[in-house]
Amino acid sequence: MTNSPKSTAETQHSTKIDVSAITGGRRMRRNRRSDWSRRLIRENAITANDLIWPIFVLDGENKIQPVSSMPGVDRLSIDNAVRAAEKAAKLGIPVLALFPYTDPALRDDTGTEALNENNLTCRALRAIKKEVPEIGLMTDVALDPYTSHGHDGLMRDGVILNDETVEQLTRQALVQAEAGSDIIGPSDMMDGRIGAIRQALDCGDYLDVQIMAYTAKYASAFYGPFRDAVGANATLKGDKQTYQMDPCNSDEALIEAELDISEGADMLMVKPGMPYLDVLRRLKDSFAMPTFAYQVSGEYAMLCAAGQNGWLDQDRAMWESLIAFKRAGADGILTYFAPKIAEALANK
Numbered sequence: 001m002t003n004s005p006k007s008t009a010e011t012q013h014s015t016k017i018d019v020s021a022i023t024g025g026r027r028m029r030r031n032r033r034s035d036w037s038r039r040l041i042r043e044n045a046i047t048a049n050d051l052i053w054p055i056f057v058l059d060g061e062n063k064i065q066p067v068s069s070m071p072g073v074d075r076l077s078i079d080n081a082v083r084a085a086e087k088a089a090k091l092g093i094p095v096l097a098l099f100p101y102t103d104p105a106l107r108d109d110t111g112t113e114a115l116n117e118n119n120l121t122c123r124a125l126r127a128i129k130k131e132v133p134e135i136g137l138m139t140d141v142a143l144d145p146y147t148s149h150g151h152d153g154l155m156r157d158g159v160i161l162n163d164e165t166v167e168q169l170t171r172q173a174l175v176q177a178e179a180g181s182d183i184i185g186p187s188d189m190m191d192g193r194i195g196a197i198r199q200a201l202d203c204g205d206y207l208d209v210q211i212m213a214y215t216a217k218y219a220s221a222f223y224g225p226f227r228d229a230v231g232a233n234a235t236l237k238g239d240k241q242t243y244q245m246d247p248c249n250s251d252e253a254l255i256e257a258e259l260d261i262s263e264g265a266d267m268l269m270v271k272p273g274m275p276y277l278d279v280l281r282r283l284k285d286s287f288a289m290p291t292f293a294y295q296v297s298g299e300y301a302m303l304c305a306a307g308q309n310g311w312l313d314q315d316r317a318m319w320e321s322l323i324a325f326k327r328a329g330a331d332g333i334l335t336y337f338a339p340k341i342a343e344a345l346a347n348k
């Protein structure tokens with residue numbers, strides 16, 4: 001490059017750009033120019049109606065026990081879970097999802113405590129139903145909070161048994177329905193459990209109890225903090241790859257969905273959330289079912305940790321992560337941010 005005056009003038013002349021000609025007059029930035037215009041053209045929004053708030057319940061009274069790997073999330077004794085339900089109802093959150101922290105002394109090989117009609121989950125269901133009847137309650141069907149080995153199913157010689165587990169899960173679902181669960185959420189990934197549970201609910205006069213199938217649940221590293229919260233990290237031996245899905249696959253999710261729908265699922269779920277938005281979109285487009293995403297504990301922990309370090313703006317990242325689920329086709333999101341989001345929306 002020379003820097004003679006003549007050459008500079010030539011360069012300026014030859015780079016005169018006519019953007020309107022290039023884009024055919026289309027100016028995408030026009031709509032982004034002002035706040036009112038951005039609001040006007042917005043395709044997606046989050047409302048409190050989109051939220052399911054997962055809470056951790058523990059035994060005792062007047063207890064609030066922080067989960068160290070999930071800043072701002074606590075294990076709550078039932079009386080405090082009732083307070084949380086009142087708060088959720090006031091904020092317009094439609095559903096609470098209950099997860100029990102089970103006393104290690106109550107865990108055994110076969111997860112017997114799952115079938116106890118007075119277990120923590122059942123007592124929490126009854127207490128919340130009594131005090132806050134207007135809120136929907138969802139419960140987790142899986143054996144991992146109750147087994148001494150931390151697996152979601154029954155185990156023999158190191159193998160997770162499918163059909164025997166399905167029988168046990170079906171009984172667990174009935175116990176929860178009897179205690180007042182509105183939505184049964186089987187999170188175990190055994191084959192055939194949706195159909196078995198549907199059949200049992202219908203025979204047991206629980207025609208109106210809904211099933212949200214954990215349809216595409218992946219064997220994920222992002223569940224770590226949750227397993228802390230429910231005390232399963234200490235007990236879990238091995239991993240869950242023989243029943244949860246391989247993160248390398250997405251076609252398989254379509255078959256899982258087809259099965260769950262034909263077996264009677266009312267709603268589908270993809271889990272984790274952010275790393276599986278493609279799966280969410282495929283399920284929504286293929287089946288047009290009410291479809292949910294679970295923004296799991298590890299996703300929550302990552303955003304909080306980066307925020308605490310000042311590495312990103314936690315609030316903005318939180319909103320952006322949630323709108324991504326809506327954009328990808330979710331009808332709703334299970335998220336530990338639910339109360340924070342609903343509060344912010346209420347104060348807008």
Ligand SMILES: NCc1[nH]cc(CCC(=O)O)c1CC(=O)O
Nearest residue numbers: 142144187222223226296297298
């Ligand atoms: N049935 C277990 C269950 N139910 C919900 C979660 C994870 C939720 C989260 O990470 O927030 C898990 C963990 C697992 O499969 O090991």
Ligand SMILES: [Mg+2]
Nearest residue numbers: 189190191256
């Ligand atoms: Mg399945």
